[in-house]
Amino acid sequence: MSALMRPVGPRPAGVYWRRRIVLLAVIAVVAVVGVTALLGRGSASAATDKAGSGGHAPLAPSPTETADTTQGPPACGPDTxxxxxxxxxxxxxxxxxxxxxxxxxxxxxxxxxxxxxxxxxxxxxxxxxxxxxxxxxxxxxxxxxxxxxxxxxxxxxxxxxxxxxxxxxxxxxxxxxxxxxxxxxxxxxxxxxxxxxxxxxx
Missing domain, CATH: 2.60.40.10 (Immunoglobulins)
Incomplete structure (x- = not known):
């Protein structure tokens, strides 16, 4: 603990303190990125499960499912x-x-x-x-x-x-x-x- 708080080396102590601060900052950034990625995967998986289970995100019907195919030939009349x-x-x-x-x-x-x-x-x-x-x-x-x-x-x-x-x-x-x-x-x-x-x- 004393070595960490009192860096020893041929160079001035300020150099070692700056290196430790940079290293700690890098570690903190990596940790934040890792947590964010994990949270993002969890949200995407939940949304996919919800849509697939018939929840509040139904898929829109295709045009062929809603097309009207009941019309047939018209009735013969005075003009035909x-x-x-x-x-x-x-x-x-x-x-x-x-x-x-x-x-x-x-x-x-x-x-x-x-x-x-x-x-x-x-x-x-x-x-x-x-x-x-x-x-x-x-x-x-x-x-x-x-x-x-x-x-x-x-x-x-x-x-x-x-x-x-x-x-x-x-x-x-x-x-x-x-x-x-x-x-x-x-x-x-x-x-x-x-x-x-x-x-x-x-």
């Missing part, structure tokens, strides 16, 4: 759908049932969807101003819905038979039979109507 009705004959003898072909055509450059089921597709028969028959008055339940995906320029055809009876909404029975004469028929799908087709019953 053409409806035509064609009778299988121009004139029908007594007892012959007219058969109409309903054709749906996508006139756009992209696909669209349409319900062509019997609950959404109507064939209406008129005689002048007299409403004779509608396929919606008494529709079949097994084909009530038929969703179609029509590609650009795509077509769908379905046949509708009229058994030469009169109908009313609610499927009323016992109505008088239509008489021989000239009739018109139109088809309606998705708010789009065909032009009227004329035919004759004998």
């Amino acid at each position: 759908l053409a409806v035509t009705l064609t009778p299988d004959h121009r004139t029908y003898p007594a007892g012959a049932a007219p058969v109409f072909t309903v054709t749906l055509t996508n006139t756009s450059d992209a696909s669209c969807t349409v319900d062509a089921g019997e609950a959404s597709r109507e064939v209406l028969i008129m005689s002048g101003e007299d409403r004779i028959w509608s396929s919606l008055d008494c529709p079949a339940t097994e084909n009530a819905k038929r969703m179609l995906l029509l590609p650009a320029g795509g077509r769908d055809e379905s046949a509708v038979t009229w058994s030469r009876v009169r109908s009313e909404q609610g499927c009323t029975q016992g109505l008088p039979a239509p008489k021989p004469g000239t009739y018109t028929a139109v088809a309606k799908v998705a708010g789009v109507s065909s032009t009227a087709s004329v035919f004759i019953l004998k």
